[in-house]
Amino acid sequence: MLDIKYIRDHVDLIKQAATDKHVRCDVDRLVVVDADRRRVRQELDALRTKSREGGETIGQLRNPKSKLRKEAAEAGRSDADIETEVDGLQSELNKIKTLIKPLEEQDRQVVEEFDTLMWTIPQPPAPEVPVGKDxxxxxxxxxxxxxxxxxxxxxxxxxxxxxxxxxxxxxxxxxxxxxxxxxxxxxxxxxxxxxxxxxxxxxxxxxxxxxxxxxxxxxxxxxxxxxxxxxxxxxxxxxxxxxxxxxxxxxxxxxxxxxxxxxxxxxxxxxxxxxxxxxxxxxxxxxxxxxxxxxxxxxxxxxxxxxxxxxxxxxxxxxxxxxxxxxxxxxxxxxxxxxxxxxxxxxxxxxxxxxxxxxxxxxxxxxxxxxxxxxxxxxxxxxxxxxxxxxxxxxxxxxxx
RNA sequence: GGAGAGGUGGCUGAGCGGCUGAAAGCACCGGUUUGCUAAACCGGCGUACUGGUAUAAAGCCGGUACCGGGGGUUCGAAUCCCCCCCUCUCCGCCA
CATH class of the missing domain: 3.30.930.10 (Bira Bifunctional Protein; Domain 2)
Incomplete structure (x- = not known):
């Protein structure tokens, strides 16, 4: 299996290799799927970042010894008030979770197609290799x-x-x-x-x-x-x-x-x-x-x-x-x-x-x-x-x- | 086939719900010191994918995933639960 970065940069070379080797592979499709894969991954990463950051905030607000909690207390906020914020955050994070699930599924699918295509990509022959049918x-x-x-x-x-x-x-x-x-x-x-x-x-x-x-x-x-x-x-x-x-x-x-x-x-x-x-x-x-x-x-x-x-x-x-x-x-x-x-x-x-x-x-x-x-x-x-x-x-x- | 033990970074090995990508030690790399070497001290040190930026390259800044694999619980999992795989030990069986 070749490196996708190499394939991206050498699409024509790969196509030529496929033709010369009589290997059937859809390089164009691979390029599309690769772009999809990256797009989905980026969206997913962004959501995960939010989720992680929110989770950390909850942890800190819940911890009486944390800096964040102390600051909140100093700002005059009551424990009940903080609890409410935590609850709000939790339900918000639950919502994010429902967004992440389908994206993960999509990611799986894209990656599966990506891998399948990747396995079919031929390694380009050395320059000294003669072109021939069989x-x-x-x-x-x-x-x-x-x-x-x-x-x-x-x-x-x-x-x-x-x-x-x-x-x-x-x-x-x-x-x-x-x-x-x-x-x-x-x-x-x-x-x-x-x-x-x-x-x-x-x-x-x-x-x-x-x-x-x-x-x-x-x-x-x-x-x-x-x-x-x-x-x-x-x-x-x-x-x-x-x-x-x-x-x-x-x-x-x-x-x-x-x-x-x-x-x-x-x-x-x-x-x-x-x-x-x-x-x-x-x-x-x-x-x-x-x-x-x-x-x-x-x-x-x-x-x-x-x-x-x-x-x-x-x-x-x-x-x-x-x-x-x-x-x-x-x-x-x-x-x-x-x-x-x-x-x-x-x-x-x-x-x-x-x-x-x-x-x-x-x-x-x-x-x-x-x-x-x-x-x-x-x-x-x-x-x-x-x-x-x-x-x-x-x-x-x-x-x- | 039965019973048990275990799988964490290059290695050894801690962690057992948030501050842990992961202590500590070893190894390794850079530096200081130093007749040489060694020692000592300081600093660095995982992989993959990915965004930005830059480049002749390297790089730099950011994100995500990864503590055997997969699923689950949870706002949050190396840590809790379930399934599987692998390695080792003992017993059984056996071309």
């Missing part, structure tokens, strides 16, 4: 590695995995429905190995390894911007008012929420491997063969909390991309990095680089346009900068020295 218009930045050539027809990971007895999709589906699978033997081990390798490399680069909850409270989902928009994509455990996260980014970024950090402690670099749960709602029919768009996978997530400064965060963003690339290079997997265009950028995202990995020759043309993944590593490797300008969901403050 993932087909992402811009390739670089290609690394050579795609191997074979003089025979390649089998895909499903054929290979099942033939080797390390992948069993059918039984996964039996247990949990479509988009589920099982790994066994070397498959299960390789899965662990790749995750561990990624963890080790990030730890080498100064990240603190973390283990975090993947079932989190509602407010955490809101705080990280996944709710309300992403609600459809999350598995909800409604009885307990908790949700399964779709990425460790959620608990990691919320880790310091509400805290005041010393700037001396920044940057904070964290890495975690965690299960990721995704309903893939609305994806029916897409990517149905193979381990794509599955409901559960593990992912290694890098999160850096740094100074709230564009230049700094950009620099760390690049570092994260480089780290992810390093891993692919080590695994000798050819890949390309794309600058994700506005239309493919999330509502709260400022800039994102996807790293798309070569899977195998026969599907490359198609796959490379999607988020890449290897057979066993279901990591979409997108690197995102979030929260540049006054991100209000999670408030992490820092002190400056």
């Amino acid at each position: 993932d087909t218009e992402n811009v390739e930045i670089r290609r690394v590695g050579t795609v191997p050539q074979f003089n025979f027809e390649l089998k895909d990971h499903v054929d290979l995995g099942e033939r080797l007895g390390i992948l069993d999709i059918e039984r996964g589906v039996k247990l949990s429905g479509s988009r589920n699978y099982t790994l066994k033997g070397a498959g299960a081990l390789m899965y662990q190995a790749v995750l561990r390798l990624a963890m080790d490399r990030m730890i080498d680069r100064g990240f603190t390894p973390m283990h975090v909850p993947v079932l989190v409270r509602e407010e955490v989902m809101y705080g990280t911007g996944y709710f309300p928009t992403g609600r459809d994509q999350a598995y909800l455990c409604e009885r307990d008012e908790m949700s399964l996260v779709g990425t460790a980014e959620v608990p990691l970024t919320a880790f310091h929420s509400g805290e005041i950090l010393s700037e001396d402690d920044l940057p904070i670099k964290m890495v975690a491997v965690s299960p990721c749960f995704r309903r893939e709602a609305g994806a029916a029919g897409k990517d149905t063969r193979g381990l794509y768009r599955i409901h559960l996978f593990d992912k290694v997530e890098q999160v850096i909390i740094c100074k709230n400064d564009e230049e700094t965060s950009k620099q760390f963003h690049e570092e994260i991309v480089a780290n992810a690339e390093g891993l692919l290079q080590e695994l000798e997997l050819p890949y390309r990095v794309v600058n994700v265009c506005t239309g493919d950028l999330g509502q709260g995202q400022v800039q994102k680089f996807d790293i798309e990995t070569w899977i195998h020759a026969t599907v490359m043309a198609k796959r490379i346009r999607h988020r890449g993944s290897t057979n066993f590593r279901r990591d979409d490797s997108s690197c995102v900068t979030k929260g540049r300008i006054a991100r209000r969901g999670i408030v992490i403050r820092s002190t400056t020295r």
Whole structure:
């Protein structure tokens, strides 16, 4: 969520961002509601001031030791006279109270609409982000590695995995429905190995390894911007008012929420491997063969909390991309990095680089346009900068020295 | 699931119907003093929203809300009442 002050001052920029990102939001309405909200608040404040001041006067008149009471007595006023004044004041304040009630209700309504609108406002993309309608218009930045050539027809990971007895999709589906699978033997081990390798490399680069909850409270989902928009994509455990996260980014970024950090402690670099749960709602029919768009996978997530400064965060963003690339290079997997265009950028995202990995020759043309993944590593490797300008969901403050 | 304890500012911790946005201490910031550091002393020190004013910024003056959350009583609530949430301890149950 952006700061309303920023939105007020940059209406056109926000509108442009909405257009570019294909986000539907009514900025004009927001501006109106914002004005309403302030107007109502002002009226309310004025009444509350009166009410408070009157109340204080009553308190003092009632108190025989107060200055006001003594002054009244010195002015020759009788106790009964003062009592009458107090009674008058009380009924007057009661009247004010009846005015305050409906205004408070109005305030609630306005604020509710205001908040609803605020959640839809997109974060403007960074200037380097290409404008485009969807993932087909992402811009390739670089290609690394050579795609191997074979003089025979390649089998895909499903054929290979099942033939080797390390992948069993059918039984996964039996247990949990479509988009589920099982790994066994070397498959299960390789899965662990790749995750561990990624963890080790990030730890080498100064990240603190973390283990975090993947079932989190509602407010955490809101705080990280996944709710309300992403609600459809999350598995909800409604009885307990908790949700399964779709990425460790959620608990990691919320880790310091509400805290005041010393700037001396920044940057904070964290890495975690965690299960990721995704309903893939609305994806029916897409990517149905193979381990794509599955409901559960593990992912290694890098999160850096740094100074709230564009230049700094950009620099760390690049570092994260480089780290992810390093891993692919080590695994000798050819890949390309794309600058994700506005239309493919999330509502709260400022800039994102996807790293798309070569899977195998026969599907490359198609796959490379999607988020890449290897057979066993279901990591979409997108690197995102979030929260540049006054991100209000999670408030992490820092002190400056 | 049962029983109890508790949730107040960055922290510790008072307050238990008006003079409390909140004592005191610690921490922090500015200053004085001082071989250096420390100590001592003086001053400052919450957040959000909002009005005014000013600006390159900062700021300054004012208002409102906030003592876990929501509702109620009252002219007036951190303080009284109700509901909820959270944390902790003990017991029970248990993949």
